[in-house]
Amino acid sequence: MYKKNRLRKAVILFLLLCTVLTGCASQKNPSTSNRSKESGGVRKVVVGTEGTYQPFNYKDEKNQLTGYDIDVVKEIDKRLDDVEFGYVAAQWDSLFLGLESRKYDMIADQISKDEEREGKYSFPGNSYFNSVASLIVRDNNDTIKTMDDLKGKKVGVSVGTTFAQILEKYNRKHGSPISIEYYEGNISSVLQDIEAGRLDATINDKVIAKEHIKELGLKLKTTGEPVITVPSYFVFRKGSDSEGLRSKVDEALSEMRADGTLSKISTKWFGEDFTAVEQQDQQQAGEEKKESSSELLDVKYMVKSFPEILRYAPVTLMISLVSMLVGLIIGLITALVKIYRIPVLKWLASFYVSFIRGTPLLVQMYLSYYGIPKILGFMQGHYQWNVDVSNIPAIVFVYVSFSLNTGAYLSETIRSAIQAVDKGQLEAAYSVGMSRLQAMVRIVFPQALTIALPNFGNSFISLLKDTSLAFIIAVVDIMGQAKIVGARNLRFFEVYIDSAIIYWLICLVVGKGVSVMEKRLNKYEGGMTA
Amino acid sequence: MIEIKNMHKSYNENEVLKGIGFRVKKGEVYVILGPSGSGKSTLLRCINFLEKPDKGKIHIGGLTVEVGKTNRKQINELRKRTAMVFQHYNLFRNKTSVENVMEGLITAQRMDKKEAYEKSVSYLEKVGLEDRLDYYPSQLSGGQQQRVGIARALALDPDVMMFDEPTSALDPELVGEVLDVMKSVARDGRTMIVVTHEIEFAREVASNVIFMDGGVIVEEGSPSQVIDHPQEDRTKQFLNRVTHSKLQMAQ
Numbered sequence: 130m131y132k133k134n135r136l137r138k139a140v141i142l143f144l145l146l147c148t149v150l151t152g153c154a155s156q157k158n159p160s161t162s163n164r165s166k167e168s169g170g171v172r173k174v175v176v177g178t179e180g181t182y183q184p185f186n187y188k189d190e191k192n193q194l195t196g197y198d199i200d201v202v203k204e205i206d207k208r209l210d211d212v213e214f215g216y217v218a219a220q221w222d223s224l225f226l227g228l229e230s231r232k233y234d235m236i237a238d239q240i241s242k243d244e245e246r247e248g249k250y251s252f253p254g255n256s257y258f259n260s261v262a263s264l265i266v267r268d269n270n271d272t273i274k275t276m277d278d279l280k281g282k283k284v285g286v287s288v289g290t291t292f293a294q295i296l297e298k299y300n301r302k303h304g305s306p307i308s309i310e311y312y313e314g315n316i317s318s319v320l321q322d323i324e325a326g327r328l329d330a331t332i333n334d335k336v337i338a339k340e341h342i343k344e345l346g347l348k349l350k351t352t353g354e355p356v357i358t359v360p361s362y363f364v365f366r367k368g369s370d371s372e373g374l375r376s377k378v379d380e381a382l383s384e385m386r387a388d389g390t391l392s393k394i395s396t397k398w399f400g401e402d403f404t405a406v407e408q409q410d411q412q413q414a415g416e417e418k419k420e421s422s423s424e425l426l427d428v429k430y431m432v433k434s435f436p437e438i439l440r441y442a443p444v445t446l447m448i449s450l451v452s453m454l455v456g457l458i459i460g461l462i463t464a465l466v467k468i469y470r471i472p473v474l475k476w477l478a479s480f481y482v483s484f485i486r487g488t489p490l491l492v493q494m495y496l497s498y499y500g501i502p503k504i505l506g507f508m509q510g511h512y513q514w515n516v517d518v519s520n521i522p523a524i525v526f527v528y529v530s531f532s533l534n535t536g537a538y539l540s541e542t543i544r545s546a547i548q549a550v551d552k553g554q555l556e557a558a559y560s561v562g563m564s565r566l567q568a569m570v571r572i573v574f575p576q577a578l579t580i581a582l583p584n585f586g587n588s589f590i591s592l593l594k595d596t597s598l599a600f601i602i603a604v605v606d607i608m609g610q611a612k613i614v615g616a617r618n619l620r621f622f623e624v625y626i627d628s629a630i631i632y633w634l635i636c637l638v639v640g641k642g643v644s645v646m647e648k649r650l651n652k653y654e655g656g657m658t659a
Numbered sequence: 660m661i662e663i664k665n666m667h668k669s670y671n672e673n674e675v676l677k678g679i680g681f682r683v684k685k686g687e688v689y690v691i692l693g694p695s696g697s698g699k700s701t702l703l704r705c706i707n708f709l710e711k712p713d714k715g716k717i718h719i720g721g722l723t724v725e726v727g728k729t730n731r732k733q734i735n736e737l738r739k740r741t742a743m744v745f746q747h748y749n750l751f752r753n754k755t756s757v758e759n760v761m762e763g764l765i766t767a768q769r770m771d772k773k774e775a776y777e778k779s780v781s782y783l784e785k786v787g788l789e790d791r792l793d794y795y796p797s798q799l800s801g802g803q804q805q806r807v808g809i810a811r812a813l814a815l816d817p818d819v820m821m822f823d824e825p826t827s828a829l830d831p832e833l834v835g836e837v838l839d840v841m842k843s844v845a846r847d848g849r850t851m852i853v854v855t856h857e858i859e860f861a862r863e864v865a866s867n868v869i870f871m872d873g874g875v876i877v878e879e880g881s882p883s884q885v886i887d888h889p890q891e892d893r894t895k896q897f898l899n900r901v902t903h904s905k906l907q908m909a910q
Contacts, residue, residue: 557749562767
């Protein structure tokens with residue numbers, strides 16, 4: 130009775146918690162408006178933005194989207210009576226996909242104009258900001274002042290950004306003297322890696338960089354003359370249904386520029402006016418012609434990109450294989466610790482398994498990438514170790530996090546497989562005089578392997594697919610390369626199809642391999658003819 | 660010679676062995692009879708430490724092991740001097756017949772592979788399975804598996820062979836082939852301790868019979884003493900039950 134009551138209480142509490150939490154969430158997200166085109170004569174427009182790009186668009190302490198971009202859109206909203214704007218935050222690369230697939234009607238995310246983008250999307254005549262790109266280095270670095278100083282240096286940059294394009298263009302012209310490290314997501318991981326010594330420099334928006342350096346308390350500085358001045362635009366879908374909206378927004382921007390409102394908003398956020406129109410703006414647009422089309426699916430581009438992405442399959446396979454092997458060893462040790470209930474260690478093993486199973490892989494990767502250097506740095510200070518933490522390649526952290534993750538899951542598989550081996554097998558082994566180790570290695574493990582093999586196969590396949598997260602910490606694998614290639618022409622959909630095909634093929638082969646192994650290992654369980 | 664003294668074993672509150680002691684001379688066949696739950700199997704399993712006894716002394720071929728003062732090495736030595744044939748055969752599933760016999764020779768006795776193979780083949784010939792060398796246990800009948808089990812134990816050349824109800828799991832028509840092999844082992848002068856319900860086998864082969872019940876030895880003596888002229892009521896009842904059910908089965 131008592132237990133039942135407790136259970137009921139727990140359930141009620143849980144449900145209550147869920148209600149409260151979802152209630153809060155929905156209250157804090159009024160921005161996700163419905164997307165019906167017309168309702169009562171007022172057109173609803175969904176604005177896509179990153180929401181993590183301080184101070185242009187980000188969520189404040191009250192979880193409200195705010196920032197310069199948002200303020201400008203709000204001002205436009207005020208001036209347009211028949212349009213109502215709502216906001217959705219999404220990752221950078223999904224903004225364009227979302228625009229194409231009509232999830233959003235407009236992007237407000239400091240987007241600059243270039244030929245490929247102009248080919249696919251519609252830009253208003255008015256820009257709403259001029260971003261000044263600058264080099265960013267450690268504050269004790271006085272050797273890097275211009276692009277030419279970047280030769281032979283490691284420069285980090287977010288994939289698909291204008292800044293990446295500047296670097297790529299420079300490399301094309303000068304025979305790739307700069308080693309570009311691609312990152313995903315926002316600037317802070319790049320900045321942190323410069324401070325940690327993994328990178329030498331980056332190029333980014335001066336305003337953004339300063340804001341982040343201050344916010345994160347990093348020992349970095351912007352340096353040299355502006356590398357480039359880039360105007361930012363709102364972006365719209367091509368096509369007649371979007372045309373009206375674009376011209377309305379453009380008109381409002383003209384008005385705002387003329388009456389000084391735009392400059393006022395800039396001064397409010399940055400202390401100076403970054404909105405003046407400069408003539409040289411146009412100069413930055415790519416000089417080299419590239420094919421770009423606005424078809425729904427550019428099959429030619431898909432086929433062309435395929436081998437380029439496939440080239441990174443070995444990275445994915447390497448990560449999977451290393452993590453699987455190390456994971457097997459970790460899993461076996463953990464399983465044995467649990468089976469033999471070794472004091473103290475068994476608590477550690479339980480904690481390890483429960484922690485890994487209870488936290489997202491993504492979080493574990495970040496913990497490994499940022500945590501291990503911190504711990505090593507601390508050890509270095511205390512024990513006079515001579516390890517150069519900053520020179521550890523990023524892939525090591527990928528190995529560490531994936532091995533630990535795989536090990537935890539495998540440990541349960543291995544444990545149950547070992548325990549599923551008939552106890553009589555061990556007794557027989559002891560009875561003929563084998564030692565515990567001999568009995569384990571010669572009799573129990575081979576039989577446990579047969580039992581566990583199907584599960585190992587499944588684990589390997591999910592591991593293989595999970596490695597697509599590796600790009601999060603700047604390791605370029607199939608997925609990372611897909612993003613890099615896709616960002617070049619904003620052909621994300623095509624390259625994602627490519628990567629899906631590659632992953633699928635690999636998994637097919639792995640699955641086949643596992644079933645062949647199963648058959649071979651299973652020969653002793655078969656009938657007379659086996 | 661093997662001697663067991665004052666063997667005790669309890670599972671929680673349940674005392675299964677209440678101070679068992681007996682002595683088997685070299686070349687003797689000791690048959691242990693008794694109803695199920697009387698502690699016969701536990702007694703065998705305590706002798707090679709598959710179960711850890713609570714108290715007692717084991718003396719086998721010059722090695723004396725006192726429970727409570729054992730270490731892993733001693734237990735290993737003990738196991739090398741004994742060999743066991745299991746009720747459910749317990750052949751290594753991942754090994755062929757010949758590999759099953761070879762395992763102990765290679766691991767515990769560190770014999771080289773070739774020699775171990777030849778020795779294993781000769782023991783499989785002895786149990787009549789020379790044509791099943793490369794079969795896995797799953798490909799053999801119960802009787803064949805148990806004969807491999809006997810070959811595996813024999814090949815180790817132990818001071819004592821222990822049989823734990825070796826025919827109980829077999830189909831009746833397969834019992835004979837296993838008993839025949841056991842008889843021939845006995846004729847070779849092997850020291851054997853056999854837990855079984857096969858009264859006829861005991862009468863024919865045993866040098867000594869023990870009747871166990873409730874964790875103690877109720878009666879001990881030659882087959883004709885214990886089986887044909889039992890003194891204790893418990894022995895009489897048990898023999899009655901067993902022979903009766905045997906008769907029923909025969910009919």
